[in-house]
Amino acid sequence: MSKRRIAIFGSTGSIGRQTLEVIEANPSLFSVEILTAQNNVELLVNQALRYGPKIVVIGNEEKYQEVLQALSGTGISVASGEQALEDTAGLDIYDTMIAAIVGFAGLRPTLKAIENGKTIGLANKETLVVAGDIVMKKAKEHHVHLVPVDSEHSAIFQCMQGEDYKKIDRIILTASGGPFLGRKPNFLVNVKREHALQHPNWSMGAKISVDSATLMNKGLEMIEAKWLFDVTLQQIKVVIHPQSIIHSMVEFEDGSMKAQMGMPDMRVPIQYALTYPARTRSNFPRYNFKDPAQLTFDEPDIKTFRNLFLAQKALETGGNMPCILNAANEIAVYAFLKNRIGFLEMTELIEQAMEKIPFIQNPTLNDYFESDAEARTFAASLVEI
């Protein structure tokens, strides 16, 4: 069997690095063809020297010369800039893209890879939150497999193998509750980035860690689930499961429920996306039913963690509302990480953007780009960044 040729967009991030770990553990299955980063020259260059891709792309054009110099004489091509990211996704030198860029920036390269007929291992949930209708339509047109990497969606996707999507009654998305589970506004008002970045179960990039702490992550995941599994808001239930052992569940029309379980380790869904539809052996730590011995479930507190409520509202409203929510959230998280605004102010910023930016019922791709830009400009003006 020939090796699967992998392109990792966002190779220097948490998902990108873990993808390379999986590939390194399976050298006979995969080759690395494309690596990309935004700013992290040192790691991108080290990855390139170790895995020997054909092309690396550095998003930030100011870093181009640095990368070029470091890789001179290696035969590895170097490109730079937003357009180069998209163009590289359009090349025919790979089979599977792991879409691991964070945020709205992942949308264009992923759309290009879909148009290019490539299998997508989709970590970048924002792509579906912003333009899920267009992404899913294009994937269908180009007969592309969109294999979720996000742990909950990988769990549901795995539960659905051999099943009929029309027989789904409910999807149960598990949520850890994040580092502030059980906390109330009088506590949250004072929390800082260091606290928010301490996720109890997963080690992830800064943006998604803050999203987990505010429960926006679960809201984004509800929208992601709607597009991936063709379900309505009413069919998606969020359940707090602090142990993160059950990664999500599907309840079918006969009342039967399927769950996918395992240790909280992103290398498992990443490997599944890389090998899909096959399963291959791994030596990652296994859950032994003793640690933790108890699996517990609870309702989310959406009165305190209002971002989850806002995301549900955006999902219900549809149109460009999830795009506005996402853009304002990206600015809010950035401002919080820079200590410009407090934890609870993130919600206020998003709510104001959702009220202010004009609603479009049936947006085009261009409308999504414009709504994203407007929502960012508006949100940034409120926090002076």
Ligand SMILES: NC(=O)C1=CN([C@@H]2O[C@H](COP(=O)(O)OP(=O)(O)OC[C@H]3O[C@@H](n4cnc5c(N)ncnc54)[C@H](OP(=O)(O)O)[C@@H]3O)[C@@H](O)[C@H]2O)C=CC1
């Ligand atoms: N981490 C996890 O466990 C999980 C992550 N996800 C999703 O996967 C995606 C990636 O998350 P994660 O790996 O944690 O994020 P990280 O912040 O760790 O990594 C992000 C990657 O994207 C690159 N990048 C950042 N900004 C841009 C930009 N504007 N243009 C191009 N590239 C950019 C970064 O480059 P550089 O390093 O140079 O800045 C880095 O390679 C997110 O959408 C997240 O929601 C989903 C489930 C779990």
Ligand SMILES: CC(=O)[C@@H](O)[C@H](O)COP(=O)(O)O
């Ligand atoms: C690993 C993963 O998929 C994350 O999205 C994770 O689910 C975050 O945990 P929360 O359940 O706290 O949002």
Ligand SMILES: [Mn+2]
């Ligand atoms: Mn997740």
